[in-house]
Amino acid sequence: MxxxxxxxxxxxxxxxxxxxxxxxxxxxxxxxxxxxxQAEAILEKQAVDLVLLDIYLKGRLTGxxxxxxxxxIQIPFIYISANSNEKVLEAAKSTSPYGFIVKPYRDRDILLxxxxxxxxxxxxxxxxxxxxxxxxxxxxDISMKSLTWQKxxxxxxxxxxxxIPFDFIVLSGIEKDGKRYREIGITRENxxxxxxLSVSEFxxxxxxxxxxxxxxxxxxxxxxxDCIYIGDDFENVKKSVxxxxxxxxxxxxxxxxxxxxxxxxxxxxxxSFYSRTQNIYQQAHMELLSSLSATLEKKLAHIIDLEKVGAxxxxxxxxxxxxxxxxxxxxxxxxxxxxxxxxxxxxxxxPTNTSVLIxxxxxxxxxxxxxxxxxxSQRNTKPMVAVxxxxxxxDLIESILFGHEKGAFTGAVNTRIxxxxxxxxxxxxxxxxxxMPFDLQAKLLRALQEKEIExxxxxxxxxxxxxxxxxxxxxxxxxxxxxxxxxxxxxxxxVFPIHIPPLWQRKTDIPxxxxxxxxxxxxxIGKSIPSIPSDFLDRxxxxxxxxxxxxxxxxxxxxxxxxxxxxLNPNDLELGMKHEEPGLPHEIKTINDNxxxxxxxxxxLCKGRVAGSGGxxxxxxxxxxxxxxxxxxxxxxx
Ligand SMILES: Nc1ncnc2c1ncn2[C@@H]1O[C@H](COP(=O)(O)OP(=O)(O)OP(=O)(O)O)[C@@H](O)[C@H]1O
Numbered sequence: 001m002x003x004x005x006x007x008x009x010x011x012x013x014x015x016x017x018x019x020x021x022x023x024x025x026x027x028x029x030x031x032x033x034x035x036x037x038q039a040e041a042i043l044e045k046q047a048v049d050l051v052l053l054d055i056y057l058k059g060r061l062t063g064x065x066x067x068x069x070x071x072x073i074q075i076p077f078i079y080i081s082a083n084s085n086e087k088v089l090e091a092a093k094s095t096s097p098y099g100f101i102v103k104p105y106r107d108r109d110i111l112l113x114x115x116x117x118x119x120x121x122x123x124x125x126x127x128x129x130x131x132x133x134x135x136x137x138x139x140x141d142i143s144m145k146s147l148t149w150q151k152x153x154x155x156x157x158x159x160x161x162x163x164i165p166f167d168f169i170v171l172s173g174i175e176k177d178g179k180r181y182r183e184i185g186i187t188r189e190n191x192x193x194x195x196x197l198s199v200s201e202f203x204x205x206x207x208x209x210x211x212x213x214x215x216x217x218x219x220x221x222x223x224x225x226d227c228i229y230i231g232d233d234f235e236n237v238k239k240s241v242x243x244x245x246x247x248x249x250x251x252x253x254x255x256x257x258x259x260x261x262x263x264x265x266x267x268x269x270x271x272s273f274y275s276r277t278q279n280i281y282q283q284a285h286m287e288l289l290s291s292l293s294a295t296l297e298k299k300l301a302h303i304i305d306l307e308k309v310g311a312x313x314x315x316x317x318x319x320x321x322x323x324x325x326x327x328x329x330x331x332x333x334x335x336x337x338x339x340x341x342x343x344x345x346x347x348x349x350x351p352t353n354t355s356v357l358i359x360x361x362x363x364x365x366x367x368x369x370x371x372x373x374x375x376x377s378q379r380n381t382k383p384m385v386a387v388x389x390x391x392x393x394x395d396l397i398e399s400i401l402f403g404h405e406k407g408a409f410t411g412a413v414n415t416r417i418x419x420x421x422x423x424x425x426x427x428x429x430x431x432x433x434x435x436m437p438f439d440l441q442a443k444l445l446r447a448l449q450e451k452e453i454e455x456x457x458x459x460x461x462x463x464x465x466x467x468x469x470x471x472x473x474x475x476x477x478x479x480x481x482x483x484x485x486x487x488x489x490x491x492x493x494x495v496f497p498i499h500i501p502p503l504w505q506r507k508t509d510i511p512x513x514x515x516x517x518x519x520x521x522x523x524x525i526g527k528s529i530p531s532i533p534s535d536f537l538d539r540x541x542x543x544x545x546x547x548x549x550x551x552x553x554x555x556x557x558x559x560x561x562x563x564x565x566x567x568l569n570p571n572d573l574e575l576g577m578k579h580e581e582p583g584l585p586h587e588i589k590t591i592n593d594n595x596x597x598x599x600x601x602x603x604x605l606c607k608g609r610v611a612g613s614g615g616x617x618x619x620x621x622x623x624x625x626x627x628x629x630x631x632x633x634x635x636x637x638x
Contacts, residue, residue, distance in 0.1 A: 002026060002027060002028045003027050003028070003049040003050055003114075003118075004027075004028050004030045004046070004047060004048050004049045004050075005022055005027050005028065005029055005030065005048070005049065005050050005051070005052060005114075006029075006030050006031050006032075006033065006039065006042055006043070006046070006048045006050075006051045006052070007019060007022075007029060007031070007032045007033070007051075007052050008032075008033045008034075008036075008039045008051060008052065008053045008054060008057065008063065008066060009032065009033075009034065009052070009053075009054040009057075009080065010034040010035070010054060010056070010057045010058045011054070012034075014054075014080075014103070015032045015034070016032075018052060018080070018110065019032065021107045021110050021111070022110070024107075025111055027114075030042065030046045030047075030048055031046065034057060034058045035057050035058040035059040035061070036057060036059060036061035036062070036063075036065055036066045036069075037059060037061070039051070039066055040066070040069065043069075043073070043075070048075055049075075049076075050075070050076050050077065050078070050098075050114065050117060051066075051070060051075060051076070051077040051078070052077070052078055052080055052101075052110075053066060053067065053070075053077045053078065053079050053080065053097075054079075054080055054081055055079060055081040055088060055092070056081070063079060063081070064091055064092060064095060067079075067092070067095035067097065068095060070095075071095055071096060072283075076098040076117055076120070076121050077097055077098060078097060078098055078099035078100065078101060078113050078114070078117055079092050079097050079099070079100045079101065080100075080101045080103060080105070080110075081100070081101075081102065081103065082102070082103040082104075089477050089480065089481065090477070093477070098116070098117035098120050098121065098491070099113040099114075099116055099117050099120075099488065099491045100113075100487050100491065101113050101487070101488075102487060109488065112445070112449065112488055113488055113491070115449055116449070116488060116491050116492045117491075119449075119492070119495070120491070120495050123352070123354045123495050123496075126352065127348070127349075127352060127354065128284075128288075130352070131162075131163050131288065131348070132288060132291050132292070134159075135159060135160070135163065135288070135292055136292065136295050138156070138159045139156065139159075139292065139295050139296060139299050139303070140295065140299060142155050142156055142159075142303060143299035143300075143302035143303050144302070149303070149304060149305040149308055149309070150196055152303045152304070153171065153184070153186065153196065153303065153304060154186070154194045154196065156303060157169060157186045157194055158192050158194060160273075161188070161344055162344040162345070162347045162348045163285070163288055163348070164257070164273055164281075164285045164288065164289070165275055165277070165280060165341055165344055166188065166273040166274060166275050167187070167188050167251060167253060167274060167275050167276050167337060168185060168186065168187055168188070168247065168251050168253060168273075168274040169185065169186040169271060169272065169273055169274070170183060170184075170185055170222050170247065170271075170272040170274075171183065171184050171185075171186065171269065171270070171271060171272075171304065171309075172221070172222050172224060172269070172270045172272070173267060173268070173269050173270075173304065173306040173309060174224070174267065174268040174269075174270075175266075175267050175306060176265070176266040176267060181217075181221060182306050182309040183199055183222070183309075184196055184197065184198060184199075184309050185197035185198075185201075185202055187251075188340070189335075190335045190340070191328075191329060191335065191340055191343050192328075199213070202250075205250060206246060206250055216242045216243055216246060217243055220240070220241045220242060220243060221243055222241075222243050222244065222247075222270075222272050223237075223241060223244070223258055223272070224258065224260045224268065224270040225258065225260070226258060226259050226260060226286065227257075227258050228256075228257050228281045228282070228283070228285075228286060229244075229255065229256040229257070229258075229281075230255045230256075230278065230279045230280070230281055231278070231279055234248075234254060234255055234256060237256070244256065247274065248274065251274065251276070252276055253274040253275060253276055254275065254276055254277065254278040255274070255275045255277065255278060255279060255280045255281050256272060256273065256274050256275075256281070257272075257273045257281040257285055257286065258270060258271070258272045258273075259271050259273075259286065259289040259290075261293060261296045261297050261300055262297055263297055263300055263301050264297060264298060264301070265301060267301070267306055269300050269304060269306070271289075273285075276337045277337065277341065328343075328347075328372075328376065329343055329346075329372055331368050331371065331372065332365065332368055332369070332372060333509065333512050333513050333516045334506065334509035334512060334513065335508070335509065335512065336506035336508045336509045338501040338505060338506045339500075339501075339506055339509060342369065342498060342499075342500055345496075345498050346369065346372050346373055346376065346498070347376070349373065349496045349498075350372070350373050350375075350376035350377050351376065351377060351378060352377075353467050354467075354495050354496045355448075355467070355468045355469070355470070355492065355493055355494075355495045355496065356370075356373060356468075356469045356470070356495070356496045356497075356498060357433075357470050357471070357472070357476075357493045357494045357495075357496070357497050357498070358370060358469065358470070358471040358472075358497075358498050358499075358500065359471070359472055359473070359476075359497065359498070359499045359500070360471075360473065360499060360500030360501070360502070361473050361502045361548055362473045362547070362548065362550070363547050363548035363549055363550030363551060364500040364501070364502055364503065364548045364549060365500055365548075365549055366431070366471040366473075366500060367386065367429070367431060367471070369471075369498060369500060370384070370386070370427075370429045370431075370469045370471060371384065373427070373469055374426070374427040374429075374467075374469070377427065377467065379425065379426045379427055379467055382423075382424075382425035382426030382427075383422065383423055383425075383426040383427075384423070384426055384427040384428075384429055385419050385422050385423035385426065385427070385428050385429065386429040386431060387400070387401065387419050387428065387429065387430055387431065388431045388432055389430055389431065389432045389433055389434075389435045389436045390431075390432035390435035391432075394437065397436075397437065397440060398440060398443065398456060399412075399416060399418065399456050400418060400419060401418050401419050401420055401440070401444070401453075402418040402420055402421075402443070402447070402453045402454060402455055402456065403415070403416050403417045403418030403420075403421055403453075403455040403456070403458075404416050404418075404455050404456035404457055404458075405455050405456065405457035405458050405459075406457075407457065408455070408456045408457025408458075409456065409457070412456075412457065415455075416455075418453065418455065420447060420453045420464050420466065421453065421462065421464060423464075423466055424464050424465060424466065425465055425466075426466070426467070427466065427467045427468070427469055428466050428467070428468055428469070429469045429470075429471070430444075430468065430469070430470040430471070431470075431471045432471065432472060432473070433470040433471065433472050433493065434472040434473075434474035434476055434479050434484075434485060435474075438483075438484060438485075438486070441485065441486045441489050442486065442489075444489065445486065445488060445489045445492060447464070448468060448492055449492070451463060451464060451465065451466075452464060468493070470493045476490055476494075477490075502545070502548055503545040503548045503549055503552065504544050504545045507541055507545075510537075510540050510541055510552070511532075511537055511541075513549060513552055513553075514532055514537060514540055514552070514556060515532060517552065517553050517556040517557070518532060518556055518560065518568070521556065521557045521560050521613065521614065522560050524613035524614060525560055525561065525613065525614045527560055527563065527566065528566050529560060529563060529566055529567075529568060530566060532568060533567065533568055533570070535570045536559070536568045536569070536570045536573070538570075539570040539573050540552070540555075540573070543573075550621065554619055554621075555573060557614060557618070557619065558572070558605065558619065559572045559573060560614075561605065561606070561614060562605075592634060595630070595634065596634040596636060598620075599616070599620070599627070599630060599631065599634065599636060600636060602616045602619050602620055603616045603631075603636070605619070606619065608638060610624050610627055610628060610631070611624035612624075
């Protein structure tokens with residue numbers, strides 16, 4: 001089918017140039033508009049598959065205004081603008097475009113961006129239908145299981161979580177007579193661990209007497225009208241509905257989505273989803289619930305037994321019906337809202353073929369997330385090949401990625417298979433993608449789009465079937481604004497972004513991580529550390545963790561090495577966590593001298609051990625072979 005494209009551009013010459021490019025490539029141009037008003041008139045009359053959109057147009061309204069309308073009516077669009085400064089990009093980004101082309105452009109930039117937009121559209125469509133299908137099947141399935149109503153509710157909540165993230169749900173039932181409310185709360189305790197909360201337990205938690213509770217509830221109970229409350233709307237609804245205010249304050253919640261289902265027997269069941277994450281609920285969440293309405297209205301009566309809700313005691317302990325988190329994410333420790341939402345995202349995207357861009361500061365666990373994505377994908381029997389783009393020698397990078405033929409250049413004595421071919425059928429993990437040389441970014445983009453690579457000196461392209469996961473600790477939009485990163489590559493990679501927050505934003509994970517690292521390293525080192533003293537933990541919690549989880553792990557490893565009589569000493573932490581004040585040191589050392597001194601200090605700490613767990617190489621975060629060659633080069637002697 002020929003895609004129908006609308007051009008919204010106020011410069012006549014540019015608009016006609018675009019039209020020629022598109023028509024030559026076989027696209028149908030359904031119109032050219034020079035203002036938002038004119039574009040809206042065409043959109044009303046014509047079916048349009050894609051809009052090419054300039055930012056500054058005739059009239060008061062800009063392309064960004066039209067973009068908001070296009071978002072609503074779900075028509076993909078690509079910006080074409082001469083303005084690529086950070087501010088414009090930020091505003092454009094908030095409208096979720098499918099691409100951004102900077103003027104002046106070449107014909108192939110336009111065509112490539114349309115290909116990328118098509119890729120993104122197919123992905124979001126597949127993701128939407130697969131989540132709808134999954135939830136439909138799940139609801140039917142769980143309704144037929146012979147489980148208690150409590151277990152069924154928890155199973156359903158847990159299935160909803162990746163698609164409609166929440167920290168708390170209020171389930172309200174209104175029976176046929178319209179009078180009696182049945183209410184129950186669902187709390188998230190951990191990944192795939194939920195607890196049910198009865199009204200009396202909620203009263204206990206909030207120190208309210210039944211009269212006080214009844215007063216609040218009678219004033220205005222939890223609402224049942226379908227609505228999304230985010231930002232100011234959430235603040236306002238808290239003021240007008242005291243029950244919402246109480247719930248939000250009790251669990252530090254910041255957004256709410258309400259959806260009611262009308263059962264065949266006349267009962268109504270309403271779901272009020274709450275999240276700690278601000279602005280999290282969007283129209284897409286409501287649409288997913290609406291698409292499930294028919295199934296839910298038929299099946300909910302077999303899942304939630306309103307007669308029993310409120311009449312029976314609920315489980316106090318978190319219930320756990322699905323396989324425990326350990327089997328899925330055993331390498332990722334943490335139960336902060338921030339890390340749980342990362343795990344939810346992994347769960348959604350892992351089984352698909354979608355490209356993922358992982359962002360986060362150094363040492364936040366980007367590589368661990370990439371490993372989980374691969375492990376939970378259908379490609380897990382094939383390799384995941386990791387490439388650190390920052391560590392590749394500039395002149396060899398192309399050959400390392402794509403391979404070369406024998407004799408392709410001086411020194412190419414044998415044919416060499418590149419990382420892309422090595423990862424065929426599996427996943428390629430491009431770490432530190434922001435460091436990839438600009439020229440090579442075009443080749444990478446071509447490889448991704450055309451699904452084929454060319455070895456240096458090769459005569460024919462080689463087909464590769466890969467899933468790409470990229471990671472960066474750079475702000476890629478800033479790199480784009482500085483002209484160091486390709487905008488089109490960014491759009492191709494950033495199909496499903498996962499941001500990992502730094503450790504200081506999820507300090508609640510520190511005790512769990514500390515316990516995990518103490519157990520992991522004490523065992524290998526052969527020391528018994530039965531517990532973590534509270535003063536040691538307090539000290540860890542006070543620190544601001546500029547180096548994230550990697551730094552936490554190293555500091556704990558070093559405290560274990562220094563511990564005597566099986567007791568971790570908070571004073572040992574001082575050593576590791578002290579930060580030099582910025583500024584010039586008294587004595588200016590060469591880089592080599594500095595490196596030499598640092599290695600000597602770490603070797604002394606590890607009693608001269610280079611390799612293995614607890615060895616200097618591990619503490620320094622380099623392979624033992626690298627450290628050995630540095631020791632030799634820097635002439636470090638025992
Ligand atoms: N949630 C976690 N649970 C347990 N270990 C973790 C977690 N996150 C990270 N780690 C550990 O912390 C260390 C650093 O993680 P990782 O290498 O994945 O970080 P990164 O973000 O890729 O760093 P960089 O940007 O420097 O490449 C690793 O040893 C990893 O196993």
